[in-house]
Amino acid sequence: MNLPFSQELAGCAGCPRRCGVNRLAGEKGFCRIGSDLPLVHAGLHFGEEPPISGNRGSGTIFFAGCNLRCIYCQNHQISQEFHRHPVLGLTPENLAGEMLRLETLGAHNINLVSPSHVVFQAADAIVAAREEGLSVPVVYNSNGYDSVDALRRIRGLVEIYLPDIKYSDDALGRELSGADDYAGTIPGVLGEMLDQAGPLTMNGEGIAVRGLLVRHLVLPGYLENSRKCLRLIADLSREIPVSIMSQYAPRYRAGNHPRIGRGLTEAEYAEITDFALDVGLENAFVQETESRDHYLPDFDRIRPFENGCRVVSRGQAGRDTAVRVDRDRQEDTGIVSHPSGRDAKKQTCKN
Numbered sequence: 324m325n326l327p328f329s330q331e332l333a334g335c336a337g338c339p340r341r342c343g344v345n346r347l348a349g350e351k352g353f354c355r356i357g358s359d360l361p362l363v364h365a366g367l368h369f370g371e372e373p374p375i376s377g378n379r380g381s382g383t384i385f386f387a388g389c390n391l392r393c394i395y396c397q398n399h400q401i402s403q404e405f406h407r408h409p410v411l412g413l414t415p416e417n418l419a420g421e422m423l424r425l426e427t428l429g430a431h432n433i434n435l436v437s438p439s440h441v442v443f444q445a446a447d448a449i450v451a452a453r454e455e456g457l458s459v460p461v462v463y464n465s466n467g468y469d470s471v472d473a474l475r476r477i478r479g480l481v482e483i484y485l486p487d488i489k490y491s492d493d494a495l496g497r498e499l500s501g502a503d504d505y506a507g508t509i510p511g512v513l514g515e516m517l518d519q520a521g522p523l524t525m526n527g528e529g530i531a532v533r534g535l536l537v538r539h540l541v542l543p544g545y546l547e548n549s550r551k552c553l554r555l556i557a558d559l560s561r562e563i564p565v566s567i568m569s570q571y572a573p574r575y576r577a578g579n580h581p582r583i584g585r586g587l588t589e590a591e592y593a594e595i596t597d598f599a600l601d602v603g604l605e606n607a608f609v610q611e612t613e614s615r616d617h618y619l620p621d622f623d624r625i626r627p628f629e630n631g632c633r634v635v636s637r638g639q640a641g642r643d644t645a646v647r648v649d650r651d652r653q654e655d656t657g658i659v660s661h662p663s664g665r666d667a668k669k670q671t672c673k674n
């Protein structure tokens with residue numbers, strides 16, 4: 324099989340760390356991942372934003388490893404401690420087969436979770452899957468610490484970009500995620516993704532078909548960081564939908580941190596969701612703060628998301644309403660109008 328993208332691994336600059344190692348020869352860089360695609364979990368997931376999960380689920384593919392070291396990582400079992408979990412080393416051809424299997428199961432899309440450190444192998448897999456008839460959109464669901472050059476290299480292969488924006492301050496990115504240049508990198512990343520795909524667009528059933536949707540996890544005690552992140556998105560384009568996540572929990576190594584060693588308060592979250600409207604971001608997805616445990620996966624289970632997830636929307640009277648989504652169906656998408664008359668805030672669950 325011809326693997327033109329994977330050849331880039333001979334001197335890896337797949338992400339902003341630009342380690343330069345030869346992964347084809349067995350060398351490993353910061354991400355500690357070689358040339359295989361390290362598959363941890365693949366299955367239908369109903370906990371993403373409604374346009375991504377729909378009613379048939381998103382075909383999520385989770386990879387081991389990461390190019391960040393977030394001290395609060397909710398996926399730390401597979402991003403950092405992956406040596407303690409079963410990981411399948413797949414070829415791009417193998418992964419193409421997984422994509423086709425997920426489409427056969429009914430997935431609305433193929434959702435590559437944390438692909439930044441395997442971007443080139445994943446690109447070869449997408450090409451192979453398309454050649455075999457894959458017809459649903461591909462979602463690039465990343466932490467936002469991506470290489471703009473790599474994104475340009477794979478232009479045309481990804482329909483939906485679903486990146487995080489974590490930090491607007493390099494010192495904070497260094498302290499909490501071990502990346503010196505996250506804040507300096509993310510504007511170019513979002514600009515490239517927007518240029519390739521435009522703002523998120525949906526079909527007549529409300530399922531995403533193309534475009535950019537940005538996620539932001541609100542960290543307790545760092546509201547100014549959140550404000551700057553949202554302002555950055557708004558400056559890029561107010562048409563970009565933003566998913567504002569409240570699911571922060573002091574997991575992994577965050578428990579003793581002086582500021583993020585606690586959960587997010589409802590007041591903090593409300594301040595940030597209101598701020599999103601104030602800066603003109605009119606398409607936002609919101610969560611309820613007390614349900615954060617529903618959003619957190621456990622990769623020690625065969626089904627990391629078997630508890631399903633809880634979703635909410637903000638009603639017209641400003642009161643939250645909650646609906647339960649289980650693995651097989653979504654009872655209510657809860658799409659409502661914001662009391663200000665501006666566009667709807669809707670619900671989201673994050674893997």
Ligand code: SF4
Binds near residue numbers: 337339356439441
């Ligand atoms: S993908 Fe991994 S090896 Fe390549 S530059 Fe990034 S951290 Fe380094």
